[in-house]
Amino acid sequence: MSIIIPFVLIAVIGGLLGFGLAIADSKLSVKKDEKLTEMENSMPNANCGGCGFAGCSAYAEAVFNHKAEIGLCAPGGNDLAQKMSQIMGIKTEVMEKKVAHVFCSAVPSNVGKDFDYNGLEDCNAATILFKGEKKCKEGCIGFGSCMKVCPEGAIKRTPEGKIYVDVSLCIGCGKCTKACPLQVIRMIPASQKYTVDCNSHEKGPNLRKYCETGCIGCGICEKKCPGSGFTVTSFLASYSEKDSTKEAAQQALACCPRKVIKEV
């Protein structure tokens, strides 16, 4: 008989405490703002950290408290930016989707070397020593520090060892651009059709000695194909989509003697 008493006692205490909790929950609860909940639900939840905040909900909260701008979330893109501005009642400009791109077309092991490096396999460590073992001091090092930080595994390596970005997987967070010690990997608008895959400002004759693919700054793309959008500054061509016509750009693609102008 005495065994029943503790059971009953526990049941009564449990009931009382449960009742207390139920009252506390309804009376003392902090109401979460609907706007914040709605924003949190519309985040892409990639938690990439590209916005500079600890995660998606941290960014949503910062926007909600007016501590961050709308439009920092690259994976969410324009859709999210517009939705957030609608929720918050702020006007936002149209956001352009961006993707990462490696501005070096050389296979790292094919470029001429100053010395043999056999230390830590990390681009940042390699650049501390004479900016890397290669004669080209501005090209891709090839140890893949960008690959390590990519949250989506969008940065890949060809069988020869050249690093490239798989555009279909890239969410545009921009983490790789911060990891690269030489800024070889940079963001370009996703709509851009052509790029100059070289980062070296070295003079042509010098560059030819150690690299087979780099831009020599000959200026053919600029002079022969007006309106192509290609301009050469300090021995390196660059492309701007704004003042480019498709025909001229195609022509420049065909006349580049080093084939360093590439179609994305």
Next chain:
Amino acid sequence: MPKFLTFKKGGVHPDDMKALSKGSPIQRITMPKEIVISMSQHLGAPAACIKQKGDSVRKGELIGEASSFISANIHSPVSGKIVDIRKVTLANSVSCDALVIEPESDDDDTSFESPIDYTGFSSEELLQKVKESGLVGMGGATFPMNVKLSVPIGKKVDYLVLNGVECEPYLTADYTLMKEKTEEILLGAMIIARIVNPKFIKLGIEANKMDCVALFNEVIERKGYPIEVIPLKMKYPQGDEKQLLKATTGREIPSGKLPLDIGSIVCNVGTVYATYQAITFGKPLFERVVTVSGNCISKPGNFLAPIGTKVCDLIEAAGGFAFEPEKLISGGPMMGFSFWDLDTPITKGTSGILAIRFDEKPARQTNCIHCGKCVAACPIGLEPTRLYNLIKNGKYAAAMATDLMDCKECGCCAFSCPAHLPLVQAFRMGKKLGRVKK
């Protein structure tokens, strides 16, 4: 057998390899065809170049002026003409402007040879002279001497410790200097003592240089200098100021502090000798003793070379390469910088040039087995294995919070690591990235 003092925590015993160049006296090298003087030879801001292409310079003339508080003057080591100003990369990967001077003749002039009596100068005047002469610490860190010797008001110097340890393997530049210029070094110490006014002067020398201890003791007894010579047990990195102070005075420098904060000043014997020359002969710092050694050098030795001499000229003076080297190092093998270009000029801090080939294939890098050998070897008391894992995984802020900045890159951890992990290199990278991320 006397009991030798040393520091307690950590340390390693690399093979000292000093026999290669120990017997060689200091030889002056023949004047090179070209001298390349970098404007960044010291810790702190690079000197501002005050000459132009085409200008003529005299031996000992000021060519670079200290540009900020922590900076140093630079003087021309030869009489000649400035033929070019170009960018050079030094052995420590620093890129900076450099003057290329073509010496005019093998000048055997007798300037800087009439001695002046320093006792007539006050300590301020001496300090000013030290500043003008462009003196920097010649042990390797190249900290400007005038900053080191400026004792702030309210601080007292208890110990002046002269560093004759030279714990790096291969190097014998300080050893030969101590052997040949014993009296001059002691006179230099007395000059520095006049500037900073210490209570005690001590000279630390490692047990593999007992002949120097005897030489110093003999002169000290004869002249009656208040200097105590302390023979120390052989142990790397005893030549670091933190370990040397612990060994000779028992005092420990707290994290992030300087020797002056615990009432001490440490000077390398090479610097002391340069100070003696600067004050007594008015000769600015423009030449130094460099050890050229390693198993690829035909005749390893110690050479007195003008600062700005190219490495190839030094190697030629040492009889050239006997074998093709696999690795070139500026400084000692433990803390020196690996470099590749034989046209690299030497600087005020270059104590040695080593050309080494490996008898065996370097061992393969494997995974950390958590044996703790690096923890036992670290003279600071850090946990290299933990720091390495943090840096490898990109947690730079956490590594900084685990006292990464206290690491002085002595290399004891990497030396003792059975997995051959590039620990010091990882720490260098971690410091660089950690500082940016902050």
